[in-house]
């Protein structure tokens with residue numbers, strides 16, 4: 001996945017990315033203050049929002065704007081929104097949704113959903129209605145729902161905001177497991193720099209709609225290139 | 240006072256004895272209104288969904304029109320349909336005036352804006368979020384739209400039942416376009432008007448009781464739907 005010279009304008013420019021390339025199998029952490037453009041970047045990567053300008057490549061192929069192609073490509077990604085919405089249906093049916101959308105047959109859906117729920121420790125909740133889940137459970141179901149169809153790329157927008165430490169740990173473990181066992185590339189937006197440090201291989205720091213710095217987690221947290229990055233990861237106010 | 244009591248007793252005996260006149264009127268009412276609601280639902284739910292998914296700014300004019308039609312006095316709606324269907328009107332050749340079809344058309348005209356408006360409001364609450372979630376999970380346009388409707392099912396069901404409640408209890412429009420012809424276009428509400436005028440209170444009261452009962456059922460269902468919708 002690669003973006004080149006992307007920018008996005010609403011009433012003003014909110015994001016500009018000269019170049020961003022994501023490599024398979026890694027976990028990327030996107031950090032930056034609120035309003036920096038993190039969610040916008042995720043939505044552009046997911047093709048949910050089209051950029052005002054710029055080029056988008058997937059496996060080196062430029063993406064045109066035909067809707068058929070967009071949907072096929074979108075189907076290789078999973079996105080968990082900042083405001084998660086589970087369908088008012090059972091946990092099982094929520095997780096099965098993406099497979100049904102792809103026209104999978106019944107047995108395949110049953111096998112895969114069953115296996116996945118086992119893997120991520122949600123089997124007990126399978127029959128529960130999604131609206132009766134706790135915040136942490138709902139978030140885990142939302143992640144499971146977005147990986148049920150084996151996407152190559154999983155995009156998570158602040159998946160642990162407003163959760164307790166126990167659930168945060170569960171979700172971080174779940175992300176690590178999915179990345180390891182299914183070789184899914186993960187992009188996780190978080191405004192918690194410690195979380196990025198714990199789970200990300202590479203960290204992208206965004207401020208005011210621009211990528212300030214991108215590098216290995218190690219580098220960003222111990223020896224960043226820019227003063228701004230250093231201040232931010234140290235929890236200081238940046239202007 | 241005695242008259243009223245007699246009327247009530249007489250009314251219940253008509254209901255219990257399944258009086259053929261009364262049954263016929265009740266069935267025609269249900270047939271007309273249910274048909275009208277089915278047609279309206281088929282028109283209004285897709286339209287309301289479409290509007291509900293658009294940003295409010297873009298549908299402002301449409302909203303105003305729909306809300307105006309939602310609040311239109313039924314008799315005015317009836318008048319409009321009457322003029323369209325009357326011999327000199329554009330659809331006069333069809334010869335539909337004073338038939339159950341005319342009453343169905345009038346009720347569709349009244350119920351469609353109500354169901355459209357209420358569906359739109361119900362979808363607007365979280366429709367775009369549902370649509371985006373569905374799309375991010377790989378749904379095509381049809382599945383995404385269906386998911387949006389499904390997620391708003393309580394609101395939509397409520398809209399449909401509200402529409403039904405309005406048309407079944409409505410008198411002005413069906414009176415105008417149906418003509419209240421015995422055995423042909425006489426429904427509960429128009430029968431009540433006529434029988435009361437003639438002093439036949441027992442049939443009028445009997446029908447009134449049945450209408451009240453229907454209203455009770457409708458509102459109980461609505462109440463339960465709203466409760467169901469809230470706990471979600």
Ligand SMILES: Nc1ncnc2c1ncn2[C@@H]1O[C@H](COP(=O)(O)OP(=O)(O)O)[C@@H](O)[C@H]1O
Pocket residue numbers: 010011014032033034035036037038039040041
């Ligand atoms: N649909 C939109 N219309 C107008 N402005 C938007 C829209 N979405 C986001 N923005 C603006 O873009 C900027 C970046 O938003 P966002 O990507 O959500 O930031 P972050 O996720 O980093 O907090 C914010 O200033 C926000 O107000």
Ligand SMILES: [Mg+2]
Pocket residue numbers: 038039040082157
């Ligand atoms: Mg955000």
